[in-house]
Amino acid sequence: AQTVTQSQPEMSVQEAETVTLSCTYDTSENNYYLFWYKQPPSRQMILVIRQEAYKQQNATENRFSVNFQKAAKSFSLKISDSQLGDTAMYFCAFMKGGVEDSWGKLQFGAGTQVVVTP
Amino acid sequence: SQTIHQWPATLVQPVGSPLSLECTVEGTSNPNLYWYRQAAGRGLQLLFYSVGIGQISSEVPQNLSASRPQDRQFILSSKKLLLSDSGFYLCAWSTGLTGNTIYFGEGSWLTVV
Numbered sequence: 001a002q003t004v005t006q007s008q009p010e011m012s013v014q015e016a017e018t019v020t021l022s023c024t025y026d027t028s029e030n031n032y033y034l035f036w037y038k039q040p041p042s043r044q045m046i047l048v049i050r051q052e053a054y055k056q057q058n059a060t061e062n063r064f065s066v067n068f069q070k071a072a073k074s075f076s077l078k079i080s081d082s083q084l085g086d087t088a089m090y091f092c093a094f095m096k097g098g099v100e101d102s103w104g105k106l107q108f109g110a111g112t113q114v115v116v117t118p
Numbered sequence: 119s120q121t122i123h124q125w126p127a128t129l130v131q132p133v134g135s136p137l138s139l140e141c142t143v144e145g146t147s148n149p150n151l152y153w154y155r156q157a158a159g160r161g162l163q164l165l166f167y168s169v170g171i172g173q174i175s176s177e178v179p180q181n182l183s184a185s186r187p188q189d190r191q192f193i194l195s196s197k198k199l200l201l202s203d204s205g206f207y208l209c210a211w212s213t214g215l216t217g218n219t220i221y222f223g224e225g226s227w228l229t230v231v
Contacts, residue, residue, distance in 0.1 A: 035219070037222075042224070043156075043206060043224075043225045043227075044222060044223070044224050044225055045162070045208060045210075045222035045225075046222070047219055047220075047221065050219055091161055091162075093161070104150065104152040104154075104164050104167040104210070104212070104220060105164060105177075106162065106164070106220060108161025108162055109161060110161065111161060
């Protein structure tokens with residue numbers, strides 16, 4: 001079974017600064033996908049970024065980027081130029097590859113609460 | 119573009135009463151559909167998934183059931199709610215492709231009293 005570990009329960013960052021969230025995972029699979037989702041106070045789960053394990057290039061989405069280290073099984077998220085609207089719980093998630101294995105079976109970490117302060 | 123809606127957003131139900139949460143997806147056809155539950159301060163647990171009309175798979179044994187009467191409609195039900203059914207429920211969809219991203223609805227807060 002896969003496990004996803006987020007070791008930082010809470011992170012505080014000032015506006016315009018950068019914060020990095022850590023995520024490690026344990027798997028024997030070679031084909032898999034990794035995600036970061038954010039959950040603001042509204043509770044809706046919003047996709048931040050997605051990474052395919054077979055791609056060496058790190059994914060980026062505007063101010064969000066990841067550092068994917070496959071050998072180390074690490075998948076950290078960097079938020080640059082933090083904004084007040086980035087305040088949310090951030091979840092790292094793992095999905096096995098293979099058609100049936102990927103049907104909804106996201107393994108989530110415990111989450112990291114990010115608080116952006118003025 | 120694709121959108122997903124679920125309702126009601128919040129509800130308070132007495133123990134033993136029935137439940138019906140509804141979810142619809144627009145802008146796509148033949149999506150995979152999912153129901154998740156989130157316990158307080160934790161990640162999501164997959165309850166049900168469906169790859170087509172009338173096709174439902176359950177991931178965990180529970181007091182709940184799911185149905186998919188139409189291609190883009192997914193319903194979560196219970197005949198008799200338990201206190202332990204309280205929680206935050208999220209509907210979600212994805213395409214049927216391997217590893218494809220799962221997109222979530224706004225969620226429904228259920229409190230069983």
